Amino acid sequence: xxxxxxxxxxxxxxxxxxxxxxxxxxGGVNRLALSDADRAxxxxxxxxxxxxxxxxxxxxxxxxxxxxxGTEDLPPVMMGSHIDTVRTGGLYDGNxxxxxxxxxxxxxxxxxxxxxxxxxxxxxTNEEGARFQPDMMGSxxxxxxxxxxxxxxxxxxxxxxxxxxxxxxxxxGTATVGEPMxxxxxxxxxxxxxxxxxxxxxxxxxxxxxxxxxxEFTVEGQSNHAGTTPMALRHDAALVAAQVTVFVRxxxxxxxxxxxxxxxxxxxxxxxxxxxxxxxxxxxxxxNTDSGALAQAESDLHAYAQQAxxxxxxxxxxxxxxxxxxxxxxxxxxxxxxxxxxxLGASYQRMPSGAGHDxxxxxxxxxxxxxxVPSVGGLSHNxxxxxxxxxxxxxxxxxxxxxxxxxxxxx
Amino acid sequence: xxxxxxxxxxxxxxxxxxxxxxxxxxGGVNRLALSDADRAxxxxxxxxxxxxxxxxxxxxxxxxxxxxxGTEDLPPVMMGSHIDTVRTGGLYDGNxxxxxxxxxxxxxxxxxxxxxxxxxxxxxTNEEGARFQPDMMGSxxxxxxxxxxxxxxxxxxxxxxxxxxxxxxxxxGTATVGEPMxxxxxxxxxxxxxxxxxxxxxxxxxxxxxxxxxxEFTVEGQSNHAGTTPMALRHDAALVAAQVTVFVRxxxxxxxxxxxxxxxxxxxxxxxxxxxxxxxxxxxxxxNTDSGALAQAESDLHAYAQQAxxxxxxxxxxxxxxxxxxxxxxxxxxxxxxxxxxxLGASYQRMPSGAGHDxxxxxxxxxxxxxxVPSVGGLSHNxxxxxxxxxxxxxxxxxxxxxxxxxxxxx
Numbered sequence: 049x050x051x052x053x054x055x056x057x058x059x060x061x062x063x064x065x066x067x068x069x070x071x072x073x074x075g076g077v078n079r080l081a082l083s084d085a086d087r088a089x090x091x092x093x094x095x096x097x098x099x100x101x102x103x104x105x106x107x108x109x110x111x112x113x114x115x116x117x118g119t120e121d122l123p124p125v126m127m128g129s130h131i132d133t134v135r136t137g138g139l140y141d142g143n144x145x146x147x148x149x150x151x152x153x154x155x156x157x158x159x160x161x162x163x164x165x166x167x168x169x170x171x172x173t174n175e176e177g178a179r180f181q182p183d184m185m186g187s188x189x190x191x192x193x194x195x196x197x198x199x200x201x202x203x204x205x206x207x208x209x210x211x212x213x214x215x216x217x218x219x220x221g222t223a224t225v226g227e228p229m230x231x232x233x234x235x236x237x238x239x240x241x242x243x244x245x246x247x248x249x250x251x252x253x254x255x256x257x258x259x260x261x262x263x264e265f266t267v268e269g270q271s272n273h274a275g276t277t278p279m280a281l282r283h284d285a286a287l288v289a290a291q292v293t294v295f296v297r298x299x300x301x302x303x304x305x306x307x308x309x310x311x312x313x314x315x316x317x318x319x320x321x322x323x324x325x326x327x328x329x330x331x332x333x334x335x336n337t338d339s340g341a342l343a344q345a346e347s348d349l350h351a352y353a354q355q356a357x358x359x360x361x362x363x364x365x366x367x368x369x370x371x372x373x374x375x376x377x378x379x380x381x382x383x384x385x386x387x388x389x390x391x392l393g394a395s396y397q398r399m400p401s402g403a404g405h406d407x408x409x410x411x412x413x414x415x416x417x418x419x420x421v422p423s424v425g426g427l428s429h430n431x432x433x434x435x436x437x438x439x440x441x442x443x444x445x446x447x448x449x450x451x452x453x454x455x456x457x458x459x
Numbered sequence: 460x461x462x463x464x465x466x467x468x469x470x471x472x473x474x475x476x477x478x479x480x481x482x483x484x485x486g487g488v489n490r491l492a493l494s495d496a497d498r499a500x501x502x503x504x505x506x507x508x509x510x511x512x513x514x515x516x517x518x519x520x521x522x523x524x525x526x527x528x529g530t531e532d533l534p535p536v537m538m539g540s541h542i543d544t545v546r547t548g549g550l551y552d553g554n555x556x557x558x559x560x561x562x563x564x565x566x567x568x569x570x571x572x573x574x575x576x577x578x579x580x581x582x583x584t585n586e587e588g589a590r591f592q593p594d595m596m597g598s599x600x601x602x603x604x605x606x607x608x609x610x611x612x613x614x615x616x617x618x619x620x621x622x623x624x625x626x627x628x629x630x631x632g633t634a635t636v637g638e639p640m641x642x643x644x645x646x647x648x649x650x651x652x653x654x655x656x657x658x659x660x661x662x663x664x665x666x667x668x669x670x671x672x673x674x675e676f677t678v679e680g681q682s683n684h685a686g687t688t689p690m691a692l693r694h695d696a697a698l699v700a701a702q703v704t705v706f707v708r709x710x711x712x713x714x715x716x717x718x719x720x721x722x723x724x725x726x727x728x729x730x731x732x733x734x735x736x737x738x739x740x741x742x743x744x745x746x747n748t749d750s751g752a753l754a755q756a757e758s759d760l761h762a763y764a765q766q767a768x769x770x771x772x773x774x775x776x777x778x779x780x781x782x783x784x785x786x787x788x789x790x791x792x793x794x795x796x797x798x799x800x801x802x803l804g805a806s807y808q809r810m811p812s813g814a815g816h817d818x819x820x821x822x823x824x825x826x827x828x829x830x831x832v833p834s835v836g837g838l839s840h841n842x843x844x845x846x847x848x849x850x851x852x853x854x855x856x857x858x859x860x861x862x863x864x865x866x867x868x869x870x
Contacts, residue, residue: 239687240684240686240687241683241684241686241687241688241689242683242687242688242689242692243687243689246692258686260686262732262733264732271841272652272653272837272838273651273652273813273814273837273839273840274719274721274723274744274746275651275652275669275671275719275744275746275812275813275814275815276650276651276652276653276654276812276813276814276837276839277652277653277719277813277837278652278653278654278719279708279711279712279718279719279720281653281657281837284708284721286704286722286723286725287704287705287708287722289701290700290701290702290704290705290722291701291705293697293698293701294698294701294702294705297690297695297698300690301690307690308685308686308688308689308690309690310685310695310733310735311697311698311701312685312697312727312730312731312732312733312734312735312736313727313730313731313732314697314725314727314730315730316723316724316725319723319724319725319726320723320724321673321675321723321724321742321744321780322673322721322723322744323723323840324721324723325723331732333685333686333732333733335685335686369732401687402684402686402687402688403684403686403687404686426683426684426687426688426692427683428684428687429684429734430682
């Protein structure tokens, strides 16, 4: 039996059609979660699911699941991702996983193929977390990791709640959260990093998601005149923030391997050329695929921060902004992805995901894995986000082959 | 002949009266240059000059000079300072020098004393530079260091020019800039630093002003996802800014002595927890009493900045925001201040000024010096700026004695 081939042009057309909704003049997309643009994007996606003959359910947190029946009444093999974006997002982050899933369904429908297990395509609410925190909210609620009432009462910066916005846009559904039970989950996504492009590879076989630890530090020093305060009498908040910033780079080098460490945000106060900083607030983003190594990095960071603060005579406090343990995807599904990548003749490597994805939530309740395709320049969360059409099409074809293998596998 | 004594209570009352104009709820003063509050402060000060029978002239950059006649028609001995403040200023920075000058005039007037040389009290425009750069603008124009048209066309952050604001508040006068020619200049000022307080001294005999070098650096790196960009592929603008910040502290320690080095302002872009900084803009404030050492510090700083940028693969550029060579005050006037301090029985030390002052501009055209009184906690540019009443009164009495000696000295 020949292998069905996805319709590459249809996939691209659909990506561009959805990308028109919330399109920015600069070429990207702004479809913040639960905005009017998100509603329009949901309407478009839901209509496409119905066109494909899928049964559509919307749950109380607004997750949309379209199901395409199998020959047997079993838990479905689920594909999916999200269609919300950051304020200056691209066409592919999230959308690609959803629309490639629908392209898989369309391809099978056209070919008259019905798999043993049903297939589902999920659109999870508020993956980006750009408007409501935490990110990956819909999938986290779906797997029982965040109580529904807590998610619904979360408010954005203007004090508007998830519940209010879900009702306003008509996407607080009646389906039971967490249903259907899922057989397995495969998420296709752009890499959002430079690794595949740098290595000249076509596919990333994603073995897991690295652990994330976000910490905000606040340094309280003493504001004084930069021209009249002897160096020995200073309590300079900016200096300690800078020392920690330099330290985290050294820490990542010392721990090596897959330890990432970034100070991306820093605010000084009063932030004047001739005034010693009274306060510095900055963030440290630590990531590691290894749970123990991540904890070690955190511990070393806190020890250094305290030591630097003490040496300068300033006070340093910290709070955790986010923390996720590393997630290892199911080896059987990962191996299956690798086999199908080989069958496709695509070049690839096994790799972790640097960013968080809905798949890491689904991994709590079912065997899961992810497929990456290259991001040009490694850019994402950026209107210049781009993946070459051939890469987008190859990824969707691989997704098709993986879900066919999963959906038709023996018990 | 007994020495006249200033009226200490009147001095304090006047300081508090002027401090009511532009008063902040928190206790300090906001009287930004050429604002409505500055106008009101000028009106108050000018009225007080007229009360004292002084001849008042306002020049084209808004400097106010009140002159009290001497027995001979000679260039005046000038006192003075400024009455503009930073946004969160105190009651004494600048205002003290002006009001102590007027207190000297009032004391002599009440005692019926006329000096041989006239006495003048100057209020220089925009000393702080908090709204219009450069700082010390009025005195710099007065001594011919900045062309008047250039000063007048300087705009604030909202694009409003000095000329527009001078006209709006009615303080673009007709007096010739730079007149009267000045015999000598003595500026009384709070220390704005912790040295006198730390040493338990009452008076600082100021020998000069340290040199100042302000540089703004712009680092252009590459914005990328903090979770997906391997450490080795990063071009992190924040890291280089932090490395330079740590370096300037080390530099000050290595050069030792009176080398001061401060990174007080730093802005990252996009300034997000999970995005590697594309841009960092930060300032370095270097000060030294020694011209050669200051130049060495600048040279070392630029060499390090280039080296750090190269190592991280980012571009770094810089521009000078301000640069003043160290100023040595006139030894004869400094010695006179020291003698009068001893005559007063006050404890003192000879010291440099850490901050810039109008006196350093006047020093270009006439023998000049400064007198410092202690700042509690070394605080200035701060609503908690404070000097004890006894210190304020002692300083004004010393000013009286110094200008009497200057104004009556033999030819």
